[in-house]
Amino acid sequence: MENSASTIVSLPVTMYLIQDQTLLFILRMTIESSNLAPSRNDLMPLIQSVATQLAPHCYSQEEITRALMDQWASNYHNPERILRFQRNVLVGSRHLALPLEQYKEMNGLGAYNTAWINAAVPLATDAVTTLLDGANLDPGAINLIASTTVTGVAVPSLEARLMNTLPFSRQTRRLPLMGLGGLGGVAGINRVCDYLKAYPTHAAILLSVELCSLTHQSMDVSIPNLIASGLFGDGCAAVLMVGDDHPLATTSPLRWINSRSAFFKDTERVMGWDIVDSGFKVVLSPEVPKLVEAELPDELNDFLQSEGYTRKDLAFIVAHPGGPKVLTAMQGALALDEKALEKSWKSLKELGNMSSSSVLFVLKDTLDQSELSGQLGVMVAMGPGFCAELSLLRGTEGQE
Numbered sequence: 446m447e448n449s450a451s452t453i454v455s456l457p458v459t460m461y462l463i464q465d466q467t468l469l470f471i472l473r474m475t476i477e478s479s480n481l482a483p484s485r486n487d488l489m490p491l492i493q494s495v496a497t498q499l500a501p502h503c504y505s506q507e508e509i510t511r512a513l514m515d516q517w518a519s520n521y522h523n524p525e526r527i528l529r530f531q532r533n534v535l536v537g538s539r540h541l542a543l544p545l546e547q548y549k550e551m552n553g554l555g556a557y558n559t560a561w562i563n564a565a566v567p568l569a570t571d572a573v574t575t576l577l578d579g580a581n582l583d584p585g586a587i588n589l590i591a592s593t594t595v596t597g598v599a600v601p602s603l604e605a606r607l608m609n610t611l612p613f614s615r616q617t618r619r620l621p622l623m624g625l626g627g628l629g630g631v632a633g634i635n636r637v638c639d640y641l642k643a644y645p646t647h648a649a650i651l652l653s654v655e656l657c658s659l660t661h662q663s664m665d666v667s668i669p670n671l672i673a674s675g676l677f678g679d680g681c682a683a684v685l686m687v688g689d690d691h692p693l694a695t696t697s698p699l700r701w702i703n704s705r706s707a708f709f710k711d712t713e714r715v716m717g718w719d720i721v722d723s724g725f726k727v728v729l730s731p732e733v734p735k736l737v738e739a740e741l742p743d744e745l746n747d748f749l750q751s752e753g754y755t756r757k758d759l760a761f762i763v764a765h766p767g768g769p770k771v772l773t774a775m776q777g778a779l780a781l782d783e784k785a786l787e788k789s790w791k792s793l794k795e796l797g798n799m800s801s802s803s804v805l806f807v808l809k810d811t812l813d814q815s816e817l818s819g820q821l822g823v824m825v826a827m828g829p830g831f832c833a834e835l836s837l838l839r840g841t842e843g844q845e
């Protein structure tokens with residue numbers, strides 16, 4: 446090539462300026478793969494299936510409450526107050542990662558986190574195995590694994606450890622998400638679907654593992670911890686999603702249309718963790734229901750309007766069961782009838798709040814129990830930030 450001053454070349458390119466045939470080939474391939482190529486703005490990924498896995502040890506709320514009362518007897522002198530908090534969360538039973546008596550022996554962040562890793566990897570392996578078997582798909586056919594959790598820390602991350610238990614391709618992309626809390630299930634679906642819009646022939650998995658019991662603070666008798674100790678449970682969910690041009694697209698029951706993220710400024714102390722020597726200490730403000738009432742209706746209305754819909758067009762809502770006050774606030778603020786959040790209430794009562802996994806359990810129940818063909822729906826969750834995440838969905842034609 447001639448040694449001349451740099452020149453900005455716009456299309457149509459004067460190819461004769463380039464004498465090196467290798468550079469000419471590279472330039473031609475760049476042009477053909479650039480935004481000059483036909484676009485596919487109509488691409489909409491699909492949710493193919495959901496698999497869930499509960500932690501192995503199931504206890505009634507009464508059994509858990511008795512164990513907590515024994516633990517706190519020496520430093521809390523109002524047992525009736527503990528009982529009231531435990532009853533008010535309206536949870537009937539929960540699954541725990543460890544046998545109930547073993548929690549008495551846990552002490553410190555290191556012990557809790559080691560227990561989290563030891564329990565999380567087998568749960569994740571079982572859930573993903575069930576998911577892939579149900580779709581008759583080999584692990585090597587998965588192009589991306591995203592994981593979300595807020596109850597433990599692992600480096601290498603959870604999906605990397607999963608790749609050592611199942612035969613995924615070594616080229617599988619990984620996307621670990623940490624710190625999203627209860628909105629992680631919806632946010633995870635949205636981020637995976639963003640990816641699948643760019644890679645419409647690919648298949649991807651979202652994995653959520655939340656072992657909330659392993660954040661228990663035995664010496665914390667604050668009101669937030671009394672509530673959390675009665676509300677949260679342990680579980681795992683995996684979601685298989687495919688791009689529009691993947692072979693499984695034709696049999697997938699839900700099409701993802703678009704998403705909305707909403708961050709509410711200066712609400713950092715509404716929900717989250719304080720990381721202390723003894724582990725994850727819960728931050729939980731009584732303002733959460735008020736924020737739901739104040740922020741969610743307008744955000745949802747604006748999101749739907751941007752897509753050409755209103756709330757009247759929604760046939761189903763997949764809502765994160767954050768707690769009875771949150772669900773009540775959501776139901777009132779969105780003017781929903783009792784049946785609209787029925788599956789969320791059922792999940793809360795039977796399993797408690799499993800952070801990011803909970804909304805995926807509700808999604809599975811919706812897929813299993815509802816006729817979705819052609820129906821418009823929304824997934825909604827709120828969590829630390831404080832913020833909200835929304836997904837607009839439509840049942841594919843012919844799917845029930």
